[in-house]
Amino acid sequence: MEETDRKGKNGDNSKAFEDGDPLALCLSPPSCRPNPPTPPPPLPPPSPGPSQHSFPPPPPPPPPLLLPDFISVPSSAASAVAVAADPPARPLRARRKHSQGPRGAHKSDTVPPPFSWATTRRATVHSLNHLLSRNIKNIYGDAQCKRCEASQVISYDLVSKFNEVAAFIRARKHWMHDRAPAEWMTPAFPDCRSCGQPNCMRPVVAAKKRSINWLFMLLGQTLGCCTLDQLKYFCKHTKNHRTGAKDRILYLTYLGLCKQLDPAGPFDR
Ligand SMILES: [Zn+2]
Numbered sequence: 222m223e224e225t226d227r228k229g230k231n232g233d234n235s236k237a238f239e240d241g242d243p244l245a246l247c248l249s250p251p252s253c254r255p256n257p258p259t260p261p262p263p264l265p266p267p268s269p270g271p272s273q274h275s276f277p278p279p280p281p282p283p284p285p286l287l288l289p290d291f292i293s294v295p296s297s298a299a300s301a302v303a304v305a306a307d308p309p310a311r312p313l314r315a316r317r318k319h320s321q322g323p324r325g326a327h328k329s330d331t332v333p334p335p336f337s338w339a340t341t342r343r344a345t346v347h348s349l350n351h352l353l354s355r356n357i358k359n360i361y362g363d364a365q366c367k368r369c370e371a372s373q374v375i376s377y378d379l380v381s382k383f384n385e386v387a388a389f390i391r392a393r394k395h396w397m398h399d400r401a402p403a404e405w406m407t408p409a410f411p412d413c414r415s416c417g418q419p420n421c422m423r424p425v426v427a428a429k430k431r432s433i434n435w436l437f438m439l440l441g442q443t444l445g446c447c448t449l450d451q452l453k454y455f456c457k458h459t460k461n462h463r464t465g466a467k468d469r470i471l472y473l474t475y476l477g478l479c480k481q482l483d484p485a486g487p488f489d490r
Pocket residue numbers: 366367368369370371413414415416417418421
C-alpha cells in the first residue's frame with residue numbers, strides 16, 4: 222500500500238519533495254524517469270514549510286494614517302500565521318488568561334487562623350513565648366483509629382512535647398543530612414482506646430491545606446502523615462526551598478515549625 226502510494230506521489234516530483242521525504246527524493250529519479258520534463262529544482266529546500274500554504278498577502282504598506290494602529294496590524298497578521306500552523310495554541314492561552322485571572326488569582330497570604338495557636342499567615346503558628354503569654358499550654362487535635370475508625374481528641378502539653386522534638390533535633394541534626402529520619406517518615410501513633418489496637422490513632426489531616434493542624438502534628442511527631450503535596454504547601458508558604466523527595470521536605474517542615482516556635486533555637490538548616 223505504501224508502495225503504490227509512494228509511486229502515485231512520485232508522479233509529481235515536486236509533491237514528493239514537498240513532503241520532505243528524502244527517501245522519496247532519492248528513489249524517484251531511477252523509477253520515475255518517465256517524467257523527466259519537470260526536474261525538481263535542486264535548491265529550494267527551505268520551501269517545504271512556508272510554501273505549503275500561501276502566506277496571507279503581506280499587508281499593503283500602511284498609509285501614514287494607519288500608523289497609530291501599527292502595533293495591532295502586525296500582531297494580527299502574525300496570529301493568522303500561527304493559527305494556521307497550530308490553531309489551539311493562541312486562543313487557548315488567551316482564554317486561560319481570562320478565566321483564570323479572577324478564579325486562580327493569587328491567594329491572599331492571610332487567612333482566618335484555623336486554631337488559637339495559628340497566626341493569620343498560612344502554615345504559620347505563634348511562637349512559644351507568645352502562646353505561653355496567652356496561656357495556651359495545650360495543643361489538641363483530632364485523631365482517628367486506623368482499625369475501628371473511632372475518633373478521639375488528643376491533647377499535648379505544648380512545652381514538654383516541644384522540648385521532646387527540640388531535643389531529638391539537637392541530638393541528631395548533624396547526622397540527619399537534611400532528611401527526615403525513619404521515626405518521622407513512619408510515625409508512631411497512640412493506641413486506640415476503643416478497640417485497644419496499639420499504634421493506630423492517626424491524626425486527621427484537614428482536607429483544606431490552610432486548615433491543617435501543623436503544631437498538633439509537630440508535637441506528636443506525626444507530620445509524616447502529610448502527603449508530599451501538603452508538606453510542599455507548608456514550605457511554599459514559609460519561604461523554604463521546596464523541591465525533593467518527601468524525606469527532605471518533611472525535614473524542612475519539622476525545622477520550619479520549630480523555628481516558628483523558637484526563632485532563636487538551633488533550627489536553621
Ligand atoms: Zn480502634
